[in-house]
Amino acid sequence: MKNEIKIFSPATVANVACGFDVLGFCLDTIGDEMVIRKTEKKGIKITKIEGYDLPFEAEKNVAGVSALAMYNALQPDCGFEIEIYKKIKPGSGIGSSSASAAGSVFGMNVLLDYPLNKTQLTNFAMKGEALASKCEHADNLAPAIFGGFTLVKSACPLHVLELPTPSDVFATLIHPQIEIKTSESRAILPKDIPLSNAITQWANVGSLVHALHTSDYKLLKDSLNDVVIEPYRKQLIPHFDAIKKASLQAGALGCAISGSGPSIFMLSKGDATAQNVEKAIRDVYAKTDIAFETYVSKINTEGIKILK
Amino acid sequence: MKNEIKIFSPATVANVACGFDVLGFCLDTIGDEMVIRKTEKKGIKITKIEGYDLPFEAEKNVAGVSALAMYNALQPDCGFEIEIYKKIKPGSGIGSSSASAAGSVFGMNVLLDYPLNKTQLTNFAMKGEALASKCEHADNLAPAIFGGFTLVKSACPLHVLELPTPSDVFATLIHPQIEIKTSESRAILPKDIPLSNAITQWANVGSLVHALHTSDYKLLKDSLNDVVIEPYRKQLIPHFDAIKKASLQAGALGCAISGSGPSIFMLSKGDATAQNVEKAIRDVYAKTDIAFETYVSKINTEGIKILK
Numbered sequence: 001m002k003n004e005i006k007i008f009s010p011a012t013v014a015n016v017a018c019g020f021d022v023l024g025f026c027l028d029t030i031g032d033e034m035v036i037r038k039t040e041k042k043g044i045k046i047t048k049i050e051g052y053d054l055p056f057e058a059e060k061n062v063a064g065v066s067a068l069a070m071y072n073a074l075q076p077d078c079g080f081e082i083e084i085y086k087k088i089k090p091g092s093g094i095g096s097s098s099a100s101a102a103g104s105v106f107g108m109n110v111l112l113d114y115p116l117n118k119t120q121l122t123n124f125a126m127k128g129e130a131l132a133s134k135c136e137h138a139d140n141l142a143p144a145i146f147g148g149f150t151l152v153k154s155a156c157p158l159h160v161l162e163l164p165t166p167s168d169v170f171a172t173l174i175h176p177q178i179e180i181k182t183s184e185s186r187a188i189l190p191k192d193i194p195l196s197n198a199i200t201q202w203a204n205v206g207s208l209v210h211a212l213h214t215s216d217y218k219l220l221k222d223s224l225n226d227v228v229i230e231p232y233r234k235q236l237i238p239h240f241d242a243i244k245k246a247s248l249q250a251g252a253l254g255c256a257i258s259g260s261g262p263s264i265f266m267l268s269k270g271d272a273t274a275q276n277v278e279k280a281i282r283d284v285y286a287k288t289d290i291a292f293e294t295y296v297s298k299i300n301t302e303g304i305k306i307l308k
Numbered sequence: 309m310k311n312e313i314k315i316f317s318p319a320t321v322a323n324v325a326c327g328f329d330v331l332g333f334c335l336d337t338i339g340d341e342m343v344i345r346k347t348e349k350k351g352i353k354i355t356k357i358e359g360y361d362l363p364f365e366a367e368k369n370v371a372g373v374s375a376l377a378m379y380n381a382l383q384p385d386c387g388f389e390i391e392i393y394k395k396i397k398p399g400s401g402i403g404s405s406s407a408s409a410a411g412s413v414f415g416m417n418v419l420l421d422y423p424l425n426k427t428q429l430t431n432f433a434m435k436g437e438a439l440a441s442k443c444e445h446a447d448n449l450a451p452a453i454f455g456g457f458t459l460v461k462s463a464c465p466l467h468v469l470e471l472p473t474p475s476d477v478f479a480t481l482i483h484p485q486i487e488i489k490t491s492e493s494r495a496i497l498p499k500d501i502p503l504s505n506a507i508t509q510w511a512n513v514g515s516l517v518h519a520l521h522t523s524d525y526k527l528l529k530d531s532l533n534d535v536v537i538e539p540y541r542k543q544l545i546p547h548f549d550a551i552k553k554a555s556l557q558a559g560a561l562g563c564a565i566s567g568s569g570p571s572i573f574m575l576s577k578g579d580a581t582a583q584n585v586e587k588a589i590r591d592v593y594a595k596t597d598i599a600f601e602t603y604v605s606k607i608n609t610e611g612i613k614i615l616k
Binding site: 023201 | 469499500506507511513516527
């Protein structure tokens with residue numbers, strides 16, 4: 001039995017256009033690395049954080065909070081040290097806190113010889129996520145832990161559905177280096193929405209799930225629409241409409257806000273198209289004075305990975 | 309080439325709990341019979357109506373209106389006579405007008421050697437449906453014409469998705485012999501709904517589609533919930549809550565209003581359970597002074613059928 005593992009904890013995209021608060025998918029080339037180490041000394045200790053300035057106290061760090069929740073429930077005869085090599089910028093809208101919250105419990109579960117299943121791990125990770133977002137949600141955690149496309153049917157009790165991933169779907173992302181406060185992106189949403197828009201949205205969710213099951217890329221394209229949330233939140237993201245237009249012209253199947261933004265994601269059929277889309281959106285942002293990063297990634301159907 | 313066919317045009321259930329305005333499924337043992345006959349004399353003529361008192365003038369009869377729309381578009385070198393043996397009571401909430409509107413165009417299409425596909429037929433049938441319900445919708449027409457479970461992704465342009473039907477799903481229905489005006493059942497609905505309820509509803513639509521693809525009966529049960537429409541419309545249906553409670557206790561996977569009511573449907577795993585559910589709901593209504601009919605049916609994956 002190993003006493004230490006190194007893992008890759010991936011970035012994730014929540015909402016996926018039509019599926020606000022329920023759909024998500026997992027990225028492959030973007031994510032944090034973490035080392036989890038079993039110790040004789042009991043307790044949870046964060047011993048290293050690189051990349052971003054985050055608290056070392058376990059109870060103030062999302063990775064620590066989820067680890068403590070799992071640790072206190074299982075009461076193992078050992079302790080754990082956690083090293084975090086943070087590469088996903090906090091507040092980027094691609095599941096930075098989820099990667100941390102999921103990574104620690106995933107690693108501990110491996111070192112304890114898998115006492116918990118993925119749903120149980122997600123439940124503990126939600127405790128860490130709640131520290132970051134003030135509510136226990138799983139729309140980034142589920143794809144990080146289960147991989148691929150996921151649907152969180154309900155958060156309490158937690159019920160995650162693993163949706164199929166068509167083999168040729170690739171994601172492109174742009175992360176404008178601006179800050180959107182989660183409180184602001186929540187506050188901008190209406191409490192009530194027109195029934196007619198809700199009907200359009202649930203038709204799209206149903207057809208998106210059908211498209212994933214049937215690898216129907218044309219239907220995927222027709223389903224990746226958000227008539228409920230995007231009209232409000234896009235106001236917070238500079239040049240959103242230009243990015244969307246350019247990405248669709250470059251062949252993207254769809255383009256929408258990743259989580260609560262500011263990142264924007266596109267899905268495409270094939271790596272080559274995803275690369276073309278990246279070029280097109282870089283051209284849009286290069287003309288602005290906003291710093292940005294872009295990424296292309298296949299869909300990660302495995303989720304968190306053990307390295308080496 | 310035949311000059312006359314007799315068809316079975318089935319009853320259908322629209323909405324299917326969570327999928328208001330988009331989901332539907334097709335019944336097997338409940339439906340109208342129609343005879344469509346090619347004539348040398350041009351035009352559309354309704355020559356016989358049995359069962360219910362409906363107008364013979366083609367332009368005032370839903371079967372006639374859809375037939376005329378198709379006839380005027382195709383301009384064939386013949387005419388058609390239509391006989392309607394109406395068994396689905398108008399206003400029952402199980403697609404009575406859809407059966408008529410779909411049956412005439414389906415029959416004409418066969419006699420003309422299939423010039424139109426199912427989507428085109430549904431488009432013409434929508435013209436007839438509009439006469440009955442004042443709007444062109446396809447949530448009953450799509451399952452009647454395509455069979456099985458359907459999702460109307462959009463009505464304009466019409467885009468129907470054929471969902472898979474798990475082999476062991478059976479429907480039970482109760483039709484209380486009361487009248488609900490379509491105008492009333494529409495007027496009772498709110499224009500706006502809470503975003504939180506909409507999220508629950510689209511999570512259920514997504515998981516229902518996933519359940520149909522994976523033949524997951526437990527998930528089907530968990531998905532057959534309507535938090536948006538049922539709280540309003542159930543007020544129009546006497547003893548709805550008692551029927552729902554009794555059917556679920558008898559083993560139904562779910563119970564909800566069929567279309568805009570007054571019929572109520574249940575889905576069950578297996579014919580035997582569907583029969584038990586029928587007995588349970590008969591017991592509820594037998595104690596009231598409201599006349600009622602009940603039915604058990606497998607899901608009809610074929611849709612409209614040619615008889616003999």
